[in-house]
Amino acid sequence: MKKALTNKTVEALKPQGKRYEVRDAYCPGFGVRITPNGRKTFFVSYRYGIDQRRPSIGIYPITSLSNARTQAIAILRDVAEGIDPQYARSRDKLTLREGVEAFITQYAKPRNKSWREAERVLDRELVSRFGEREIEKMTRGDILVASDAAMARGAKYQANRIVSNARKLFNWFLERGIIDVNPLTGIRAPAREKSRDRVLTDDELARVIAACRNMTYPFGPYTLMLLATAQRRSEVTNMRWSEIDFEKRNWEIPAERSKNGKSHNVPLSDFALKILGDVSRFPDCDFVFTTTRRSPISGITKMHRRICDISETNGWRLHDLRRTASSKMAEAGIQLQVAEKVLNHISGSLAGVAGVYNRYHYEPEKRAALESWAEILSLLEASYSCSKGAKNAAHFANPC
Template sequence: MQKVLTAKAIEALKPQEKRYEVHDLHCPGMSLRVSPQGLKTFSVKFRYGIAQKRMKLGIYPRISLATAREKAIDILQEVEKGNNPTSRRRTTNMRVEAVCGEFIKLHAQARNKSWREAERTLEREFVGAFGQRDIRDIKRFDVLEIMDAAIARGSTYQANRILSHVRRFFNWCVERGIVDVSPIVGLKAPTKEQSRDRVLDDTEIIRLLRACRNDVYPFRQFVPILLATAQRRGEWAEMLWSEVDLEAKQWVIPAERSKNGKPHVVPLSAYALTMLNDVPRFVDCDYVFTTTRKSPVSGFSKMLRRLSEGSDTGEWRLHELRRTAASGMERASVAPHVVEKVLNHISGTISGVAAVYNRYAYDAEKRDALEGWGQHLERLAGTGHS
């Protein structure tokens, strides 16, 4: 039977006395088998050499129709390249370390702009504990064990992050047919998080900028620039020299790294440019902030502890520098919608229908706002010399 498969059409397929198969007209080669027990299984058929082969894609609704088509297309493209997908599948490494690596490469990088955070958390907490074990042997109590360890060392919010990233990882494993069921289905976050409203006052900013001057590259420049521009940590960490126009005094965050999926122009104030001009440039390296010359800067937790202690300004995170900058611009009477444009927010004062019709980028207003904020930081930095 041939049919255009849709979610509604799949739901309507009823079990019969004998197993039957429906071929998807939208993805030639992919089909859905319905067993007498009602089990609905996606598979893809292809010819490799003279032999016709079939690969199971997953069971509906554990994987969606869209995911099944995506997997089928990937397999058929492998065949077109002359590769045998079934051979590759038989030699799949099922160790936690290998499967996590595949998850980051095939899923997180393509769908999650903050994938490096997922990578760090999974490698440090999950792979670090169970890296050489078979992913199919990981149980609920194993995940609870690493969450409990985070809570025991006082990192209650980190326990929530661990659960969030591990949950996404296992959901992907179910979609791929690596495991049949996620071992942490229904597991709740151990800690209820409170929204933070921490803002550094001018005295704290003075002490922080002084501590930065006593630090070394890359955080000597990274933290003041973060404070001066009000952008996200991850966007600055992955900043490339090729994205910066020093003559136009601006940095363009490309769509693939911008949180709302659109290019974002960041005007660079005189203060931000002073910090940026202090950054060393390495031959054959496009990263602005790096310690390896091959990957973006990392080590934020150690830096935060060091600068917090050095400036005697505890209980803040890097994201709060963004909030501090926004609050500073608002105190200087910058219009809320301009601050939102600086922050690259997609909701707020101008949202909904108004946002559809208002395509003005407010570039001049953003530049004035950041220049005024930069002058304020420059005055505070001068105060910090005394």
């Protein structure tokens, strides 16, 4: 039912056997809902994104018709300008904790595969300090408190991540009318970042392999699989048995887990297949590496420290294994575009026009490259075992 709502018409609306609504002819989307007990509630109906919403504005006569219509017009204006009325109306009461939750759910998750890292940084560095503070009351100094604390403890890259993630967060608030000014405008990264160039030496690789062989499932086999496949940590962490074709000796990483959003086939060498062959499969569990049988492997940071201690190596990260594999492939004479295909890169020689027109997937070359890399790993492992055995033999021959 649609009528030109006036004070007289609203007053004259009578309850019926069931709830009914009367829409306003003057303001599309605005109306009043009448319940069987005679309660009259103003509402406004609108669509924001894919969501259909119909929030209540006030109860008549506590809220007057003119006041309710004014609120409805303001809400509809926000929608027309791309501002989420759900936040614009409650901007004075929205806390940073609530804002971060909305940002992660509505913005980060659908657009960024590394949204968990953004969530971790924001929760640990900002929400833990200022979670209950109203967003409009957050200042530039509040963000700098968190970034300066990270700099003071020597976490320079973390300080940069705090500023960059907070800037995205407050830009999102600004776009939705939650704030009028981004307090981070003009703030530069606290520290200058230098691209890592760490490549493990042959001796370090051999020591790491030996350390992994002496570690139990899932940590030892997991690290060896990082080495054998040269894939990203997140991709190996979430590796599933259902993605592996043992007959064709392939591992298919689905597009939703690949960093560039494209499915990626990883040929499995004998070295990699031997690792998988030694891993036990749990009933009703698809994860290859798991500590709970319900989720992927966890405790990776602690695992990495243990590998460093056992292997007596330091100064490297798990991602450096991927760079090491790429560098060793280049030393072995493997072409750059083949190595990039193994790593699932779309930069370098496969970027731009070349990437658009060159649709060849280099599958035979990728398999040959990973087999060559596996041979290098096997030789390093064998050489280290022999040298260690020779040292042990010399020790027992000359115990003094």
